[in-house]
Amino acid sequence: MSISKAASGNVFAQSTIEKRLQIEHLLSPDALSSNQLSDDGSDVIKGLTQTPKSLPARYFYDDRGSELFEQICELPEYYLTRTETAILQGCAREIARITGPCELIELGSGSSTKTRVLLDAYNQLGYPLHYLPIDVSAGILESSARQLLADYPSLQVHALVGTYELALEQLIPTALPSRMICFIGSTLGNLTPQECDQFLSQITAALHRGEYFLLGIDLQKPKHLLEAAYNDSQGVTAAFNLNILEHLNKRFEGNFDTQLFEHWAFYNETEHQIEMHLRRRDSGQIIPETVHLRNLDLKVEFEPGETILTEISRKFDLNTIQQKLQAQGLIPLQVWTDPKQWFGLLLCQVQTSASIIGTD
Numbered sequence: 001m002s003i004s005k006a007a008s009g010n011v012f013a014q015s016t017i018e019k020r021l022q023i024e025h026l027l028s029p030d031a032l033s034s035n036q037l038s039d040d041g042s043d044v045i046k047g048l049t050q051t052p053k054s055l056p057a058r059y060f061y062d063d064r065g066s067e068l069f070e071q072i073c074e075l076p077e078y079y080l081t082r083t084e085t086a087i088l089q090g091c092a093r094e095i096a097r098i099t100g101p102c103e104l105i106e107l108g109s110g111s112s113t114k115t116r117v118l119l120d121a122y123n124q125l126g127y128p129l130h131y132l133p134i135d136v137s138a139g140i141l142e143s144s145a146r147q148l149l150a151d152y153p154s155l156q157v158h159a160l161v162g163t164y165e166l167a168l169e170q171l172i173p174t175a176l177p178s179r180m181i182c183f184i185g186s187t188l189g190n191l192t193p194q195e196c197d198q199f200l201s202q203i204t205a206a207l208h209r210g211e212y213f214l215l216g217i218d219l220q221k222p223k224h225l226l227e228a229a230y231n232d233s234q235g236v237t238a239a240f241n242l243n244i245l246e247h248l249n250k251r252f253e254g255n256f257d258t259q260l261f262e263h264w265a266f267y268n269e270t271e272h273q274i275e276m277h278l279r280r281r282d283s284g285q286i287i288p289e290t291v292h293l294r295n296l297d298l299k300v301e302f303e304p305g306e307t308i309l310t311e312i313s314r315k316f317d318l319n320t321i322q323q324k325l326q327a328q329g330l331i332p333l334q335v336w337t338d339p340k341q342w343f344g345l346l347l348c349q350v351q352t353s354a355s356i357i358g359t360d
């Protein structure tokens with residue numbers, strides 16, 4: 001092929017990508033500058049002034065945090081991503097057959113790696129490919145959407161930059177017969193039970209009867225396996241946890257000294273959740289360490305050994321979660337797990353009049 005032909009081919013491919021890509025900012029681009037949400041840090045003030053101290057887990061995900069999370073997904077101890085991908089590879093065709101042609105809506109799409117497994121299945125069945133990824137990170141959303149559009153010539157992408165809550169409130173009907181909201185990766189586990197109930201009711205409200213919800217969840221298993229996944233030998237999870245302080249320093253002009261804190265993660269067997277903390281190292285110094293977050297006009301003292309809860313990661317029981325979904329009008333149609341039953345993938349359908357009759 002001559003250079004000019006190759007160049008014109010590239011221009012053509014580029015122009016079809018532009019035609020098939022739509023990016024909508026649900027919050028103003030100003031509010032989203034440097035991947036941030038449009039809040040004023042009041043959640044940080046609230047978390048750091050209560051006892052015990054805590055921070056909202058979403059502050060993990062600045063550019064560095066997102067990069068570290070991608071690395072976590074590849075770690076030998078972090079079985080979640082690998083296991084879920086393998087399950088998805090085994091059942092994607094079945095999912096596509098059950099739902100028929102439908103728009104794929106993905107919450108917290110990130111790099112959209114697992115989405116490809118679903119897109120391949122819908123593609124192989126000759127279904128139109130419509131993908132609506134939702135993420136707070138405009139950069140990751142756009143770059144992964146462009147990559148997908150280059151790889152799937154018939155794909156249409158309508159990306160929404162914003163929080164799940166905003167996106168779920170603003171979903172519009174699709175030209176396709178149905179829609180499926182995908183919430184995979186066990187991110188549901190990062191919500192408290194109360195937040196989880198509220199989230200599931202938002203899912204039901206956002207969908208029409210007969211539409212679909214695909215949920216990936218990490219399941220309960222022996223403590224040592226769980227603790228290894230959140231205390232990896234390479235220290236990537238520790239770096240991810242500590243990065244939240246760097247992020248706060250940048251965002252709110254803070255002076256957290258990350259050397260003074262250490263990663264601490266354990267499995268709480270009563271609550272069935274990993275709890276991830278940052279703990280002020282106990283170096284024999286008894287005076288409290290004062291941290292100043294200038295933009296928030298906030299000074300916080302940390303005693304030696306004091307902790308900040310940065311994340312919970314709940315581990316589910318398949319029967320209990322199915323009951324919860326059913327109670328929210330999300331009827332589980334099919335459940336897939338891996339041979340060790342470490343991870344679960346559930347396809348649910350918003351209650352139809354037929355399923356209401358069926359449950360009587």
Ligand code: AVI
Nearest residue numbers: 072185186187189190237313
């Ligand atoms: C995003 N979420 C499902 C991860 C988890 O396993 O709860 C976040 C994570 N935290 C530490 N490692 C991974």
